[in-house]
Amino acid sequence: MPEFLHLIPPVEALDRLFKNLPDRIPPAELIDTVDCLERISASPVIAPHDLPEFSRSSVDGYAVRATSTHGASDSQPAYLNLAEETPMGSRPEVSLLPTQASLIHTGGMLPEGADSVVMLEYTQETAGSEIEVFRPVMVGENVILRGEDLSVGQIIIPPGTRIRPAEIGGLMALGIIECRVAIKPRVGIISTGDEVVPPRVSPALGQVRDVNSHTLAALVEQSGGEPVLLGIVPDSLEKLKEVAAASLVDCDMLVITAGSSASVRDLTVDAIHSLGRPGVLVHGVNVRPGKPTILAVCDDKPVIGLPGNPVSALVIAGLIVVPLIQRLSGAPRRTYTPSVRARLGGNIPSQAGREDWVAVRLVRKGEVVSAEPIFGKSNLIFSLAAADGLVRIAPDATGLEAGETVEVFLI
Amino acid sequence: MPEFLHLIPPVEALDRLFKNLPDRIPPAELIDTVDCLERISASPVIAPHDLPEFSRSSVDGYAVRATSTHGASDSQPAYLNLAEETPMGSRPEVSLLPTQASLIHTGGMLPEGADSVVMLEYTQETAGSEIEVFRPVMVGENVILRGEDLSVGQIIIPPGTRIRPAEIGGLMALGIIECRVAIKPRVGIISTGDEVVPPRVSPALGQVRDVNSHTLAALVEQSGGEPVLLGIVPDSLEKLKEVAAASLVDCDMLVITAGSSASVRDLTVDAIHSLGRPGVLVHGVNVRPGKPTILAVCDDKPVIGLPGNPVSALVIAGLIVVPLIQRLSGAPRRTYTPSVRARLGGNIPSQAGREDWVAVRLVRKGEVVSAEPIFGKSNLIFSLAAADGLVRIAPDATGLEAGETVEVFLI
Numbered sequence: 001m002p003e004f005l006h007l008i009p010p011v012e013a014l015d016r017l018f019k020n021l022p023d024r025i026p027p028a029e030l031i032d033t034v035d036c037l038e039r040i041s042a043s044p045v046i047a048p049h050d051l052p053e054f055s056r057s058s059v060d061g062y063a064v065r066a067t068s069t070h071g072a073s074d075s076q077p078a079y080l081n082l083a084e085e086t087p088m089g090s091r092p093e094v095s096l097l098p099t100q101a102s103l104i105h106t107g108g109m110l111p112e113g114a115d116s117v118v119m120l121e122y123t124q125e126t127a128g129s130e131i132e133v134f135r136p137v138m139v140g141e142n143v144i145l146r147g148e149d150l151s152v153g154q155i156i157i158p159p160g161t162r163i164r165p166a167e168i169g170g171l172m173a174l175g176i177i178e179c180r181v182a183i184k185p186r187v188g189i190i191s192t193g194d195e196v197v198p199p200r201v202s203p204a205l206g207q208v209r210d211v212n213s214h215t216l217a218a219l220v221e222q223s224g225g226e227p228v229l230l231g232i233v234p235d236s237l238e239k240l241k242e243v244a245a246a247s248l249v250d251c252d253m254l255v256i257t258a259g260s261s262a263s264v265r266d267l268t269v270d271a272i273h274s275l276g277r278p279g280v281l282v283h284g285v286n287v288r289p290g291k292p293t294i295l296a297v298c299d300d301k302p303v304i305g306l307p308g309n310p311v312s313a314l315v316i317a318g319l320i321v322v323p324l325i326q327r328l329s330g331a332p333r334r335t336y337t338p339s340v341r342a343r344l345g346g347n348i349p350s351q352a353g354r355e356d357w358v359a360v361r362l363v364r365k366g367e368v369v370s371a372e373p374i375f376g377k378s379n380l381i382f383s384l385a386a387a388d389g390l391v392r393i394a395p396d397a398t399g400l401e402a403g404e405t406v407e408v409f410l411i
Numbered sequence: 412m413p414e415f416l417h418l419i420p421p422v423e424a425l426d427r428l429f430k431n432l433p434d435r436i437p438p439a440e441l442i443d444t445v446d447c448l449e450r451i452s453a454s455p456v457i458a459p460h461d462l463p464e465f466s467r468s469s470v471d472g473y474a475v476r477a478t479s480t481h482g483a484s485d486s487q488p489a490y491l492n493l494a495e496e497t498p499m500g501s502r503p504e505v506s507l508l509p510t511q512a513s514l515i516h517t518g519g520m521l522p523e524g525a526d527s528v529v530m531l532e533y534t535q536e537t538a539g540s541e542i543e544v545f546r547p548v549m550v551g552e553n554v555i556l557r558g559e560d561l562s563v564g565q566i567i568i569p570p571g572t573r574i575r576p577a578e579i580g581g582l583m584a585l586g587i588i589e590c591r592v593a594i595k596p597r598v599g600i601i602s603t604g605d606e607v608v609p610p611r612v613s614p615a616l617g618q619v620r621d622v623n624s625h626t627l628a629a630l631v632e633q634s635g636g637e638p639v640l641l642g643i644v645p646d647s648l649e650k651l652k653e654v655a656a657a658s659l660v661d662c663d664m665l666v667i668t669a670g671s672s673a674s675v676r677d678l679t680v681d682a683i684h685s686l687g688r689p690g691v692l693v694h695g696v697n698v699r700p701g702k703p704t705i706l707a708v709c710d711d712k713p714v715i716g717l718p719g720n721p722v723s724a725l726v727i728a729g730l731i732v733v734p735l736i737q738r739l740s741g742a743p744r745r746t747y748t749p750s751v752r753a754r755l756g757g758n759i760p761s762q763a764g765r766e767d768w769v770a771v772r773l774v775r776k777g778e779v780v781s782a783e784p785i786f787g788k789s790n791l792i793f794s795l796a797a798a799d800g801l802v803r804i805a806p807d808a809t810g811l812e813a814g815e816t817v818e819v820f821l822i
Binding site: 033034037038051052053054056058087088089090091092106107108109144148149150156157164165166167168169170172173174175176177193194195196199200201202203204205206207208209210211212214215216217218219221222235308309310314335336337338339340341342362364369377379380381382383384385387409410411 | 444445448449462463464465467469498499500501502503517518519520555559560561567568575576577578579580581583584585586587588604605606607610611612613614615616617618619620621622623625626627628629630632633646719720721725746747748749750751752753773775780788790791792793794795796798820821822
């Protein structure tokens with residue numbers, strides 16, 4: 001297996017995969033905006049009208065013409081005649097004279113003739129039908145102008161945008177109650193191995209329950225994909241080829257995790273080779289855990305072979321499968337990842353020349369957050385369940401020292 | 412309104428609220444483990460058996476007795492007789508003699524008599540039925556011992572744990588296919604204001620569409636709560652009291668957002684006062700945007716009054732409503748929040764003595780990520796839709812300067 005000799009880091013492996021994927025517009029569906037949370041927009045959304053549609057007060061106060069307040073001060077207030085109060089929720093019928101002021105609430109529509117609002121705290125009602133104004137305002141002060149949020153025809157949400165609460169609010173403000181979003185990519189998941197049984201089965205000695213199908217399904221769901229569980233395939237090349245080929249027709253992407261034996265690993269790469277062109281692009285990634293990862297494109301669809309050990313599979317899926325789901329949804333590649341900065345609570349040795357991902361537990365100690373490394377064999381799923389996140393050790397480092405500041409990527 | 416004179420920062424406001432909430436175990440439900448993603452565990456989960464249930468090889472190689480490899484080297488290999496291959500998925504029938512080795516795959520059950528595994532790459536088959544071993548192994552080397560991941564009876568998931576893909580995997584590994592999780596807290600959401608109409612309605616001049624119900628519902632959903640939309644209530648104290656009181660019976664928590672007028676704000680505090688003891692704990696928070704926030708506990712349930720302007724409402728909900736949902740789900744208070752470190756792309760002025768949250772857009776410029784401040788009135792929902800996150804300016808700062816490193820909290 002000559003590919004195995006030229007191991008590349010995960011990011012380069014992903015680059016190679018991306019370059020071999022077609023630039024396709026993902027298929028879309030029209031759904032209610034209230035159901036769009038975390039979905040990816042599929043078409044540009046255009047503002048159907050200005051927002052706001054009328055000039056509004058941004059404070060509680062008096063709508064005035066700015067010139068009438070010029071020179072006003074505590075000792076020399078401007079006196080204005082009280083006009084009718086500005087109504088909430090309807091168009092003010094009054095048209096303001098230059099010498100008049102109209103009580104207005106936050107969000108109220110500015111009456112004709114007014115060009116600014118003086119805040120309530122800088123005014124005082126007199127005994128008569130007048131108010132005193134103690135500060136001058138400028139034209140437009142304390143007013144949100146018509147179209148100030150956005151103008152009719154503006155692109156408000158470009159395609160490829162992840163819909164968050166703010167986007168939902170913006171769409172609702174414009175009365176856009178349905179939205180075109182990318183259909184969630186269907187990610188087929190196959191677990192392989194003669195020794196693997198479904199979780200509801202009580203395993204005989206020598207057998208283990210299928211963990212990977214379920215950790216990966218959860219990760220796919222969390223990342224905006226639709227997991228399609230294809231079950232457990234025994235260590236048979238013919239059977240694996242058959243299930244994989246049939247599944248690829250129906251899915252947008254395929255993930256195969258080895259049972260855990262080396263022979264199965266070989267079966268996986270052979271099975272993937274049979275699925276279509278160009279086939280296997282990367283076999284073996286310069287990372288720990290997760291070295292025996294396979295990245296392939298078969299007839300324009302990504303196919304990923306993950307290690308059988310559950311920790312490796314989950315770590316690598318985070319690095320490879322999650323960005324692929326985003327790509328298949330039409331979202332741009334993320335150029336930053338949030339992290340928690342913490343002080344490393346113990347030394348972590350690492351072999352130079354290889355990227356390492358080490359599980360840590362976060363513990364707050366007064367003002368600092370400490371990242372306590374969790375050592376343990378990478379096969380132990382509960383070492384990951386006990387962790388809050390992962391620390392990356394760059395290939396050129398020979399480890400990290402206790403006390404160093406590290407970035408922890410939450411899992 | 413004397414409370415308004417003593418403004419406290421959001422964290423202190425939340426502390427005060429938490430102190431006035433009863434320490435209750437949240438109601439729970441038993442659901443399928445595959446549906447537990449992002450839910451909060453409600454009871455301790457105990458390991459029903461050791462994991463793994465038998466000692467397994469962690470590599471591909473030969474199961475051996477360690478003593479038989481002592482002193483082995485490239486020039487002086489140890490010679491061992493080939494025993495039957497260790498089967499995958501069943502208990503090995505062979506019992507290994509000290510002079511024997513058995514081919515074993517990753518995950519295979521160690522045959523009786525073996526105590527370690529020598530990796531395939533340090534062995535070579537000879538023409539006969541022997542192998543050469545070029546490196547010695549120690550007892551336990553390349554083996555995951557029975558119970559090494561966890562032992563029967565161990566608490567594997569304490570109550571209050573957020574279920575992530577790793578936890579789902581751990582539960583599946585143990586055959587725990589159902590799990591008790593906290594029922595999602597029901598968060599009632601009321602929008603108020605005479606000028607507010609539902610998004611599907613075409614507003615008349617002076618009217619605006621309800622944004623807050625929908626941004627808040629999305630945020631509640633994202634944070635593990637169940638949003639209960641209670642509609643738009645006009646500016647009437649009686650009506651607001653009536654809807655709020657009725658809703659509080661059915662919900663675990665209530666959020667009321669003002670239409671946007673000052674009078675409505677007052678209505679909200681009066682309505683909350685009528686809902687139960689101890690009532691309003693905080694009225695006004697030392698933060699921008701979001702100063703006129705109300706925090707209350709009424710008959711053991713949190714009631715939050717949010718500003719009417721959509722940006723303020725969403726920012727404050729992130730600081731107050733999200734941690735409350737976690738608390739009501741039985742999750743411990745989060746002591747760290749992931750962020751993206753970025754270089755500030757412009758000066759941000761700020762008034763000392765007040766905590767500010769400023770929206771920024773993240774732009775990658777070569778090796779650095781730049782946080783470009785989005786200036787604009789806090790009423791503009793699209794200023795938030797255009798943002799990737801928020802930067803906090805501490806009360807003791809008078810602003811931040813371009814070029815400073817800032818933490819950006821993604822929205």
